[in-house]
Amino acid sequence: MMPEYSDPFSLQAVHTFGLQAHARRLVTVQSEGQLRDIVAACQQAGETFFVLGEGSNTVFTTDVNATVIRMGLMGRQWLEPASAHVRLRVAAGENWHELVEWTLLQGRPGLENLALIPGSVGACPVQNIGAYGLEVMDRIESVRILDLATLEFRELSAVECRFSYRDSIFKHELSERAVITAVTFALPLRWEPVASYADIARCLGSSGISVPTARDIFNAVVAVRTSKLPDPRVMGNAGSFFKNPIVDGSVLDQLRASWPEIVSYPQPDGRVKLAAGWLIDKAGLKGFAVGGAAVSDKQALVLVNRGGATASDLRGLVEHVKTTVAERFGVELEPEPVMVPK
Ligand SMILES: Cc1cc2nc3c(=O)[nH]c(=O)nc-3n(C[C@H](O)[C@H](O)[C@H](O)COP(=O)(O)OP(=O)(O)OC[C@H]3O[C@@H](n4cnc5c(N)ncnc54)[C@H](O)[C@@H]3O)c2cc1C
Known part of the structure; x- marks a missing residue:
């Protein structure tokens, strides 16, 4: 079977943030053999290529003079x-x-x-x-x-x-x-539930479940995620836009003096993970927008495309969030999605 080719290709529908951008062409590969042939052909021709799954952690910020290889291998x-x-x-x-x-x-x-x-x-x-x-x-x-x-x-x-x-x-x-x-x-083989995470424990508790099955946990995760996260099919987004920053315990101590309720998770190496969403929320940025790009008013960790967002809107928003959080808390945020081009 031949791979599916299409060129030049709009990338808007193949990444969940949904910015306007084009690739030179998009090729969907269905077998390892096809993948190797396409890669070899690109390498011989000196063409840039980029591998794409479902585009939920990738943001195309401009046209890319590259072949996008989409993974269609099933089984x-x-x-x-x-x-x-x-x-x-x-x-x-x-x-x-x-x-x-x-x-x-x-x-x-x-x-x-x-x-x-x-x-x-x-x-x-x-x-x-x-x-x-x-x-x-x-x-x-x-x-x-x-x-x-x-x-x-x-x-x-x-x-x-x-x-x-x-x-x-x-x-x-x-x-x-x-x-x-x-x-x-x-x-x-011997399954044990992982159900101590606060949101999941709360959801199970409110359904009166004290000994959850895997299906109970699945249902709880789906319920919590559906209530908390904007659906990318409804409003473009790439999930959590920033990683939770990991800082030294001394930084947490200083922050606690001003914000006793700060959310933090101890790490095995003695440092602590802060909740980026909490920092963005407390910086007053929920709902803040630059053009069509905005901090979700449902979940501060998620940036959304309210419709017609441009790459420059998104870049402006990311910079504003990073600067505001750094000024308020002295903590550096790092984007999680892959920005193409970097
Ligand atoms: C609403 C929402 C909620 C999310 N929640 C979470 C969450 O709770 N936890 C979490 O960890 N992530 C979350 N994410 C992020 C995202 O779902 C994951 O990162 C997911 O694994 C991305 O899969 P994808 O196929 O869409 O990757 P893509 O966006 O297509 O690719 C992501 C990166 O992986 C590379 N890549 C893709 N496929 C391959 C491959 N076969 N070989 C080599 N490189 C490859 C790409 O080149 C790119 O660099 C969320 C995203 C959204 C939109």
Whole structure:
């Protein structure tokens, strides 16, 4: 089968923030062979290319003279179980939320805390998606990649992926050097609920559930996310626009003197994670807009495209939020989505 080509291509509908931008062409690949051929052709012609999943963590801020390679590789396969895990290999083009729901229907829990995160399976290791007490690194055994230097396929173990908070090797050494074609998950044979996160515990409690099943947690996560986060199909957004900043304990002590109610989460290395949404909210920025780009009035951590936002609106808004938070709290915010071009 031939890959699907289309050129020149509007990127507005293939990234959830929905800015106006074009690529030279967009190619959807359905097999590893097609992927390797397209990459080889681009490399030989000296053409720039960019890999795209579902565009929920990517913001195209201007036209890009590049081929966008969209991952259309599909397939889910149960592998031989290991001692404490069932193992599942999933192709990069599969939709993340559909996978989570399907594993529950198969009676294989373990991913339910990550329900309703938009995007593709291939992108989940890139920023080590996480929510409500779980990170995907907790469930990944290995990641299959096309190495763009050698054009060989190889498997990286979870340790080699160097996962950490919203981070992995795919944002550093392997940025623009690897395309993820499949992820192998290790789901626990003896499942235990991860339900201590405040919003989830509250939601379960209000339904009178004290011993939750995986389906209960899934439902709670879906309910909490639906009530808190703007739906990108209704209003363009890229989810959390800023990472939660991690600071030294002494910084928290100073902030606590002025804001005793500041939200913080202790980290294993002794530092603390602050809630970026809390900082933006307390800086009075909820609903603040530059042109068509605004801080969501539902959730301060999310920037939205109210309609017709331009890249310059978004850049202006990002700078205003960063400057205001830095002046008020002395804390630097860092955007989470991938801005193209950087
Ligand atoms: C409403 C909303 C809520 C969200 N909530 C969360 C949340 O709770 N937790 C969280 O962690 N994230 C969240 N996100 C961010 C986003 O859902 C994740 O980052 C997701 O994994 C992105 O998947 P994608 O396929 O859309 O990636 P894309 O935006 O298409 O790509 C993101 C990056 O990964 C690279 N990439 C994509 N596929 C591949 C591949 N196969 N191989 C190599 N590189 C690849 C791209 O080049 C790009 O750099 C949210 C986003 C939205 C819009």
